[in-house]
Amino acid sequence: MTLxxxxxxxxxxxxxxEETFPHECCGVLLGNFEEDGSKVVxxxxxxxxxxxxxxxxxxxxxxxxxxxxxxxxxxxDQEIVxxxxxxxxxxxxxxxxxxxxxxxTGCSYVITSVLNGAATETNSxxxxxxxxxxxxxxxEIKVL
Amino acid sequence: MKILIxxxxxxxxxxxxxxxxxxxxVDEVLRELTSRYPDLRKQLFSDDGKLRRxxxxxxxxxxxxxxxxxxxxxxxxDTLSIIPSVAGGCLK
Numbered sequence: 001m002t003l004x005x006x007x008x009x010x011x012x013x014x015x016x017x018e019e020t021f022p023h024e025c026c027g028v029l030l031g032n033f034e035e036d037g038s039k040v041v042x043x044x045x046x047x048x049x050x051x052x053x054x055x056x057x058x059x060x061x062x063x064x065x066x067x068x069x070x071x072x073x074x075x076x077d078q079e080i081v082x083x084x085x086x087x088x089x090x091x092x093x094x095x096x097x098x099x100x101x102x103x104x105t106g107c108s109y110v111i112t113s114v115l116n117g118a119a120t121e122t123n124s125x126x127x128x129x130x131x132x133x134x135x136x137x138x139x140e141i142k143v144l
Numbered sequence: 145m146k147i148l149i150x151x152x153x154x155x156x157x158x159x160x161x162x163x164x165x166x167x168x169x170v171d172e173v174l175r176e177l178t179s180r181y182p183d184l185r186k187q188l189f190s191d192d193g194k195l196r197r198x199x200x201x202x203x204x205x206x207x208x209x210x211x212x213x214x215x216x217x218x219x220x221x222d223t224l225s226i227i228p229s230v231a232g233g234c235l236k
Contacts, residue, residue, distance in 0.1 A: 024233060033151075051233070058233035063200040064207065067225045070148065074161070080151055083230050090234035098232035103198045105152040109232075127152075130187075 003082065003108045003124045004142040005029070005041035012044050014119035017086030017112045023055035028066070029082040029108060030073045039081040039108055045069050058097070059085045082108030082124070089114070092121040094136045102127045108139060147177060147224045156183040170201060171214040173224060188226070200227040
């Protein structure tokens with residue numbers, strides 16, 4: 001599948017990771033699903049990383065914030081199409097923890113590597129399958 | 145009352161973003177929902193019948209864990225949101 005987003009959205013989620021460095025940032029991607037399951041991002045929403053005990057290598061978004069964001073999306077005729085977070089001093093590849101904690105099948109999980117405070121690589125992965133059979137599939141990012 | 149279905153669960157709920165159901169307790173509402181859409185049951189509950197740990201339920205803006213859990217009443221004008229958790233991190 002493909003994740004399409006504007007240059008502004010691309011820059012915004014990378015900038016967020018630089019601003020929170022050395023901690024992980026996190027946020028939600030709002031937009032629409034195409035017929036084939038591809039996603040088009042219409043907005044990015046910054047969220048606070050609630051993992052105050054280990055924010056440099058863990059993130060969690062407050063579900064209450066997700067409820068609010070989901071409502072906001074519905075009001076704009078959009079949907080939650082994915083999430084983003086950063087990996088400070090780590091590659092832009094999903095970790096075992098990322099997979100274990102991922103539950104939004106069909107959505108994109110975008111990861112930006114931030115090295116010494118500067119965003120480097122950004123990759124997207126689509127969550128497929130359920131439970132023991134779930135996995136992340138590499139996904140093309142189209143910057144419009 | 146209205147129940148909001150998150151994106152990943154819509155394929156199991158007739159592709160609908162929301163479902164209107166009669167008011168009742170959270171437990172009653174979920175029972176009615178999964179009776180209409182049986183495929184949702186496995187998504188929401190584990191084999192022992194308990195709500196899966198990553199499934200969050202909010203009545204309007206309140207987490208049911210801080211209300212009366214699954215006995216929390218849901219009025220005709222209330223909204224029940226099903227929100228799977230979002231977490232992770234770079235360390236394995």
